[in-house]
Amino acid sequence: MTAITLAKGVNLGLRAAMEADPKVLIMGEDVGKLGGVFRVTDGLQKDFGEDRVIDTPLAESGILGTAVGLAMRGYRPVCEIQFDGFVYPAYDQIVSQVAKFHFRSRGLVKMPIVIRIPFGGGIGAVEHHSESPEAYFAHTAGLKVVACSNPIDGYWMIQQAIASDDPIVFFEPKRRYWEKGDLDEAATPDDLFSSRVVQEGTDATVLAYGPMVKTALEAAIAAADEGTSVEVIDLRTLSPLDMTPIHASVRKTGRAVVVHEAPVTLGLGSEIAARISEECFYSLEAPVLRVGGFDTPYPPSRIEEEYLPDLDRVLDAVDRSLAY
């Protein structure tokens, strides 16, 4: 067992994947010599060479477009998008090519591409560095979308994502990059596309992913002090959703709150609320409530803490749910 940060967890996972399969490549801006602006690819170019860890020209569409061609040639590119807000120039290649190639070719062409995106706010950054674009990808058929929330998941999930033959958008909560966890390399990881109950409870279910898992857990502790037993689920997979543990939890608690940083309107919470409302119709004692960013662009960082859901806003929603 070694204590590692999330950044290190993903770094070690990448290293393990590259060692396991010579077809795995890393591509992106500043991923080589610098090791990435968050150091997630630190040391990899040194050890695997410039042919496998590629500092690309500064153009995201170029990164994804050439990754498609490399995938056609049998490679498994792991593309880093430096910050969430810079994925949009690659949007066409992702939505019209990466997502559709398997379908277009009736499965003859696989797209084992992983798109790593450090996402979310809370680090005092300027514009375009704190976005949560996951819903755009979860709405796109042909892509799979996952988000890790802690170092251990970072380590395993990135390897599982790289091993998958489907294209995966892999979200990493950048403000949790420096938080630590104990890695046991001998453990057996959960399935990549599974959600996990990370805190059991009986009164209400809080669903979160990425950076908000920690917030949700803190809220559960605070709620416990007030006598409310909150169950917390770390979704981990955003597309497909893993509804089985969600159904079980909501049938038990009768109440659900979905939390994310992305704006509420058409965020992941809307899909989850719609599904729970339909699939657990007779179990719900309150409507599914959503806590998220407001429907504004991400604000200047001096007020990001107000903008982002925090412990209090999660508790407030739990209270409102319990009041039904």
Next chain:
Amino acid sequence: MTAITLAKGVNLGLRAAMEADPKVLIMGEDVGKLGGVFRVTDGLQKDFGEDRVIDTPLAESGILGTAVGLAMRGYRPVCEIQFDGFVYPAYDQIVSQVAKFHFRSRGLVKMPIVIRIPFGGGIGAVEHHSESPEAYFAHTAGLKVVACSNPIDGYWMIQQAIASDDPIVFFEPKRRYWEKGDLDEAATPDDLFSSRVVQEGTDATVLAYGPMVKTALEAAIAAADEGTSVEVIDLRTLSPLDMTPIHASVRKTGRAVVVHEAPVTLGLGSEIAARISEECFYSLEAPVLRVGGFDTPYPPSRIEEEYLPDLDRVLDAVDRSLAY
């Protein structure tokens, strides 16, 4: 009163807007001499000149990016995206610039840009020509999103959209371009951001927009034959939503079905279902059901009629709702 097609309705609306304000420009691929592949801009370059109706180089990011600059200089560009599936190269300019400029500049810079997108399937086209990308834009704070469903709305809504000082993504149901309606130019149009009950009913509410409004109306007629009274709402505005008539209807019927061509997961239906479930919690006698495209890329056209929601699938959902 003159009978006009939807294509003609938008065409006349554009003409009226250009006559009313010399700052209105039209930009896009083939919008000039050809008058657009659907002839929606037919005759406008001839009458308003090449400076106001601009055949652009073949690059969607360029179209939107230069439109931003023109808007900063006081112009009101109406950008045509030739087909839904070709909007993605412009995604970055739309999401990071058009949508954010007002916020970034604390309102000092307005973005009165209209992005016209012929959308949806049903015309036997090849890949990328039948998509329904509206949810991507409705999830984007800073944009407004509307969809017309008939020639009369096409005529008025495009003028209202151009008159708006906010950026608007304007969806036109391409398979309805040739359907007719009677235009009364002296009438007073409804507010752009309002939804409209287009068929009154008491047993269930069907919410639709764009191409599906006609389908929903046909379903309502078929349902009436079976003794079920279906209320149909044409949403018209997708972002913001106009919840008032929706609340009123659902409180009356207790049942709601949302219909669109876009894939169900994280489509507009998910947001509407989440909102209705929360805001009409005690009125709902059945969960909000969603009828949409499946979570696959748009299929080859020989099976698009199976893929797209039709009268029968809407009725099926109404029946399922009534069965609760």
Next chain:
Amino acid sequence: MLTRRIDTEATALQRQGELGIWASLLGQEAAQIGSGRALRDQDFAFPTYREHAVAWCRGIDPLHLLGLFRGVDMGGWDPLADKFNLYTIVIGAQTLHATGYAMGLQRDGVIGTGDPDRDAAVIAYFGDGATSQGDVNEAFIWASVFTAPVVFFCQNNQWAISEPIERQSKIPLYQRALGFGFPGLRVDGNDVLAVYAVTQAALQRAREGSGPTFVEAYTYRMGAHTTSDDPTRYRVSEELEHWKARDPIERVKAYLTRNGVADEDYYAAIEQEAEELAVRLRKGCLELPDPSPLGIFDQVYEETTPELQIQREQFAAYLSSFEAAPGTHQGALS
């Protein structure tokens, strides 16, 4: 001539409602055959939606092309095995794929070995209009910076739907390459032998590891953009007449006849072959099986998802409900 017959037949089929749309290659046969014949087995081609004659050179059954435009699938061939990508409709996107594939060749060590059966190259097709897309210019940058073995083959047919080449560039297109640091050249796109020679040289350069070349094949779109288009709205008939006199097929015929390589019998035999092909295509096209509605759920992912499984099951049940109780609802399930 065979490819032109395919084209005529496809256009006819579209007119009869059997194809949704068809993008004719009329006038561009020399550019396509010349470049297509310069490819070796191990080379890989990335077409747009108009490279029917290149497909022919790659051994793709033209029936597959009809299938795509008919809407039974998105191209029925195996792009990896046939080393001919599926048609790319989003303008310019394939130039980056081609460059990435070329970077894969580099990593596989199959360029610059000197073994003619091993060294491989990639060719990316695109039109004059496509040169305005960001993606195409990014592909130039990538290819240049990484010295990727790719030939950028631009068929400048003078038009992007209704927009003349002046809307995309003020200077000859082949000069674009100079700004990116690799050679660009223009060839008479209606001269099949010249196209062959130039493409062959560019491919060889790529295979040797000397990097990309931009080839501008100067030609003309003699037909409409697609069967949905009406070019009389935007171009004058004199222009077409001018180019008709330069018809690539007439030119190669004249050349072959003049040099005694081909005689009347030869042409008669080809006409015959073309006719048989046309008959086969027409018949084959009408017989193409429609795809199964349930099949689409299985092709989205390599490993399907619970959502899709549920949707598939529900849809299967829904479809069979019609068989069980026909006429329950008014609408016809088409």
Next chain:
Amino acid sequence: MLTRRIDTEATALQRQGELGIWASLLGQEAAQIGSGRALRDQDFAFPTYREHAVAWCRGIDPLHLLGLFRGVDMGGWDPLADKFNLYTIVIGAQTLHATGYAMGLQRDGVIGTGDPDRDAAVIAYFGDGATSQGDVNEAFIWASVFTAPVVFFCQNNQWAISEPIERQSKIPLYQRALGFGFPGLRVDGNDVLAVYAVTQAALQRAREGSGPTFVEAYTYRMGAHTTSDDPTRYRVSEELEHWKARDPIERVKAYLTRNGVADEDYYAAIEQEAEELAVRLRKGCLELPDPSPLGIFDQVYEETTPELQIQREQFAAYLSSFEAAPGTHQGALS
């Protein structure tokens, strides 16, 4: 020198946690002042995130720049009135805005009139890394095809964060313009007078209606990319030493002194002014009011939406619930 002092002060403020980040212009002062001084009132400039000295030339209070990097807003000036766009962080996006604005100037008839107070031009700033973005190349196409009055001013500071210029281009960047059909030229970016002269000529060409020019100001990023960056990881110190000897400020000082234009008193006065500025900035920065959390709801649209109104009201009620009943919950509302 004043702008360098602003820069030093900002870096210091960042180190003390008062700014989230700061992008230093160290080494690029001559390129920025030289080009910024060539602008007339009616011209419009589109900066990246590093054009602090151009901002200075446009009369923008440097406090606004600090505000942006501190996170109180996204640039406190009025881009339209000051004819200096807000900083654009997405690489290259602003080159299209600049081109569109230039097309607006054309439509307004304010180019080529011959009236020096009327004819206007646009300047678009971007870095060497930006030249790889599709948007920048599309801007070149637009500007060329429409003969737009825009100067593309590229500060080639040799680095895009950790990537050297060789990752973006194999040939000198100014040659890129040749592929698009307009002039490109390179100027010593550390020579303020040369930059002034070249930019002035390019702007004049644009104002006259002769179209775009690409200016490559060859310079060097003497500092880190931003305060978050650590350049020792990717570049050698000799390189920095080489360029330190070419420090643009030392060079202009030497020139001014040699020609007797400036003496010790002059420099002392400037030092004094810089010091006062620094004090004002430090004080001003700490005093910058934080934005109001409720304010963000009002700035999204020109005409707000029911959704936002509801969210605003609910959030206002939520915030005031803390005032009403402090300490109800454990978490601190920061």
